[in-house]
Amino acid sequence: MSKYYLNYLDELESEAIFILREVWTQFENPVILFSGGKDSILVTHLAKKAFYPAKIPFPLMHVDTGHNFPETIEFRDKTIKNLGVDLIVGSVQESINDGRVAEEKGKNATRNALQITTLLDVIEENKVDCAIGGGRRDEEKARAKERFFSHRNEFGQWDPKNQRPELWNLFNGKYFQGEHFRAFPISNWTEMDVWNYIKRENIDIPSLYFAHEREVVRRDGTWIPNSKFLKLDPNEEIVTKKIRFRTLGDITITGGDESDADTLEKIAIEVSGMRQTERGNRSDDKRSESAMEDRKRQGYF
Amino acid sequence: MIDNNQLLRFTTAGSVDDGKSTLIGRLLYDSKSIFEDQIASIENTSKKKGHKGLDMALFTDGLRDEREQGITIDVAYRYFTTPKRKFIIADTPGHIQYTRNMITGASTANVATILIDARHGVIEQTKRHTFIASLLNIPHVIVCINKMDLVGYSEKIFNDIVSEFEEIASKMQVQDVRFIPMSALLGDNVVNKSENMPWFQGAPMLHTLETMHISSDINKIDSRFPVQTVLRPQTEDFIDYRGYAGRIAGGIFRLGDDVTVLPSGFSSKIKSIDTMDGQINEAFAPMSVSITLEDDIDISRGDMIVKSNNKPSVTQDLEVMLCWLNDAPAKPRAKYSIKHTSNLQKAMIKEVFYKIDINSLSRNLEDKDLNMNEIAKVKIRTTKPLMLDSYRENRTTGSIILVDDMTNETVAAGMLV
Numbered sequence: 217m218s219k220y221y222l223n224y225l226d227e228l229e230s231e232a233i234f235i236l237r238e239v240w241t242q243f244e245n246p247v248i249l250f251s252g253g254k255d256s257i258l259v260t261h262l263a264k265k266a267f268y269p270a271k272i273p274f275p276l277m278h279v280d281t282g283h284n285f286p287e288t289i290e291f292r293d294k295t296i297k298n299l300g301v302d303l304i305v306g307s308v309q310e311s312i313n314d315g316r317v318a319e320e321k322g323k324n325a326t327r328n329a330l331q332i333t334t335l336l337d338v339i340e341e342n343k344v345d346c347a348i349g350g351g352r353r354d355e356e357k358a359r360a361k362e363r364f365f366s367h368r369n370e371f372g373q374w375d376p377k378n379q380r381p382e383l384w385n386l387f388n389g390k391y392f393q394g395e396h397f398r399a400f401p402i403s404n405w406t407e408m409d410v411w412n413y414i415k416r417e418n419i420d421i422p423s424l425y426f427a428h429e430r431e432v433v434r435r436d437g438t439w440i441p442n443s444k445f446l447k448l449d450p451n452e453e454i455v456t457k458k459i460r461f462r463t464l465g466d467i468t469i470t471g472g473d474e475s476d477a478d479t480l481e482k483i484a485i486e487v488s489g490m491r492q493t494e495r496g497n498r499s500d501d502k503r504s505e506s507a508m509e510d511r512k513r514q515g516y517f
Numbered sequence: 518m519i520d521n522n523q524l525l526r527f528t529t530a531g532s533v534d535d536g537k538s539t540l541i542g543r544l545l546y547d548s549k550s551i552f553e554d555q556i557a558s559i560e561n562t563s564k565k566k567g568h569k570g571l572d573m574a575l576f577t578d579g580l581r582d583e584r585e586q587g588i589t590i591d592v593a594y595r596y597f598t599t600p601k602r603k604f605i606i607a608d609t610p611g612h613i614q615y616t617r618n619m620i621t622g623a624s625t626a627n628v629a630t631i632l633i634d635a636r637h638g639v640i641e642q643t644k645r646h647t648f649i650a651s652l653l654n655i656p657h658v659i660v661c662i663n664k665m666d667l668v669g670y671s672e673k674i675f676n677d678i679v680s681e682f683e684e685i686a687s688k689m690q691v692q693d694v695r696f697i698p699m700s701a702l703l704g705d706n707v708v709n710k711s712e713n714m715p716w717f718q719g720a721p722m723l724h725t726l727e728t729m730h731i732s733s734d735i736n737k738i739d740s741r742f743p744v745q746t747v748l749r750p751q752t753e754d755f756i757d758y759r760g761y762a763g764r765i766a767g768g769i770f771r772l773g774d775d776v777t778v779l780p781s782g783f784s785s786k787i788k789s790i791d792t793m794d795g796q797i798n799e800a801f802a803p804m805s806v807s808i809t810l811e812d813d814i815d816i817s818r819g820d821m822i823v824k825s826n827n828k829p830s831v832t833q834d835l836e837v838m839l840c841w842l843n844d845a846p847a848k849p850r851a852k853y854s855i856k857h858t859s860n861l862q863k864a865m866i867k868e869v870f871y872k873i874d875i876n877s878l879s880r881n882l883e884d885k886d887l888n889m890n891e892i893a894k895v896k897i898r899t900t901k902p903l904m905l906d907s908y909r910e911n912r913t914t915g916s917i918i919l920v921d922d923m924t925n926e927t928v929a930a931g932m933l934v
């Protein structure tokens with residue numbers, strides 16, 4: 217076989233870099249949606265590659281629910297400093313204080329859905345015309361239909377039945393005033409690809425992904441971390457376990473798995489043997505069959 | 518996975534009920550690419566709908582509308598990985614809007630899989646799907662003759678369908694066609710070799726996908742580098758750096774190569790090929806790199822760097838096979854935006870030579886209105902010259918889209934003749 221072919225990771229990398237450069241040239245004011253999770257870290261790493269030796273020419277944007285893991289915020293601030301780029305923060309707490317949204321009630325209350333309003337508000341305030349996300353098509357069935365360049369109407373909504381056809385590598389990012397786009401450069405990556413690439417490139421990720429001792433409580437078949445937001449039921453008990461997180465969302469709803477995987481090698485091996493999808497531990501996705509699609513239509517990440 | 522494993526993209530086509538969803542479900546299930554919680558949710562839904570056992574087709578169901586109506590409405594992407602390759606499936610529905618959807622799914626595919634129901638043999642739809650595969654120049658075609666369990670696994674029926682298919686394919690330009698008799702429902706010849714068809718000497722579908730030669734699917738001869746953007750870091754370490762960033766669309770570039778910048782025609786030599794991981798001596802399609810030249814030339818997005826001894830044609834007059842993708846029909850002599858590689862210009866459809874009747878594959882010289890899902894050979898004139906190859910030679914530098922400036926929608930996809 218000739219040596220002039222790319223392996224799958226190099227091909228995915230090249231595709232993502234191409235898309236990031238398209239975003240930069242087709243839009244006035246793009247941002248990377250940075251959650252501190254591995255997918256947005258990966259997108260940021262790829263953006264570094266796309267514009268090297270120049271620095272990333274646009275800001276990172278974080279929608280802060282106020283229910284973060286402290287490690288995530290530390291990691292975010294370190295990343296910003298190293299890259300020398302600006303950070304835009306949208307605060308869900310402020311949206312609540314301003315009466316834009318109301319806090320959910322009850323034991324399983326989360327701020328997950330509230331993020332949509334905050335996100336759309338900061339997009340509008342900052343005149344962002346393209347928000348680059350780390351969404352992947354293998355994550356969830358509603359995401360499987362997502363385009364690389366995904367149009368949002370003036371209400372920030374997605375219309376999955378009426379998407380622009382996307383052919384070859386010709387991306388159409390044209391929009392009318394008030395509308396915006398979401399771009400998903402790692403659409404074609406699977407969870408396994410992400411880990412294999414993070415390992416190959418030795419990308420720095422938050423310590424939460426590695427197995428560590430933590431105070432947790434058993435809830436809905438997963439280990440929910442102890443935090444100042446946690447409301448215990450009488451029959452629930454806090455225990456210390458060695459766990460790691462497969463995805464990072466709010467500390468109130470992100471469950472961990474018991475694990476001994478404390479290096480990237482061990483994580484990659486563990487993930488390759490996993491028999492559950494990564495979002496299986498996220499109570500936000502368990503609410504109904506179409507929970508993700510419903511949120512996405514409204515403007516979710 | 519091993520470091521040199523490749524990525525293979527394939528698309529699936531078939532009429533409704535040929536077993537497309539079942540086939541994809543079977544591929545994912547038998548290659549152990551489906552997670553337990555997905556299986557559990559499918560078991561649940563299968564039970565609710567009153568199916569016995571697992572309904573494989575449910576694995577590929579996407580959005581709520583479809584789940585409720587039991588149909589597939591758009592292109593959905595699936596992923597699976599084996600120890601040999603990573604696969605991306607573009608799953609396109611076979612009914613309404615099939616042309617638009619199939620073209621979208623097929624545009625980047627290495628392989629088109631075409632399903633045929635063994636009981637019905639080659640039908641009109643098969644012809645259309647094969648025509649689209651040929652139009653989009655998909656390098657490989659796998660014809661899946663499905664539901665062999667319903668025709669007693671008959672070798673004769675299989676052979677008859679192969680002959681029928683070869684007959685229609687001989688009139689089109691399809692390359693590398695393979696035939697596989699299978700039962701997607703029962704799993705024969707999908708991942709595992711069928712015990713019911715010992716007469717079939719070929720490999721099951723997965724093995725075929727894992728081993729077919731795809732490195733030559735991308736043009737490695739005609740070097741083309743459409744410039745996406747110019748990188749000017751203006752930092753101390755890179756004070757005079759001026760890198761042209763882009764994804765190589767064809768061929769190979771090496772340090773010192775004599776190159777020409779189009780459309781200006783200025784010549785220079787390649788000084789460096791840069792990536793964040795360091796400088797490299799050569800780069801080939803489809804790598805994303807940044808190139809610097811020996812001479813200071815004014816280059817911007819939309820320009821193309823090519824080898825001086827191998828140039829594309831530079832012209833404002835394009836002959837294109839155009840597929841109309843929008844509800845609103847084409848407006849004669851109206852202006853559209855045209856997108857070709859990183860170039861964005863205005864364009865006008867000057868002339869419709871003929872439409873192709875996708876059922877009879879004959880040319881229609883009378884009716885020249887272009888409606889959704891129709892394909893025509895047209896002449897397009899652009900405001901500025903584009904750097905073009907024929908689509909047969911290069912799918913990247915030989916393709917265009919048209920965007921309607923009134924709606925911003927992508928209304929047509931075209932392949933340069």
Ligand SMILES: Nc1nc2c(ncn2[C@@H]2O[C@H](COP(=O)(O)OP(=O)(O)O)[C@@H](O)[C@H]2O)c(=O)[nH]1
Pocket residue numbers: 531532533534535536537538539540574663664665666667699700701702703
């Ligand atoms: N007997 C038999 N039935 C099949 C086979 N493949 C699919 N089917 C059935 O054909 C019907 C349509 O299949 P489906 O996958 O939904 O078709 P699609 O419309 O092409 O996606 C379903 O009832 C399947 O169970 C096969 O190989 N043998």
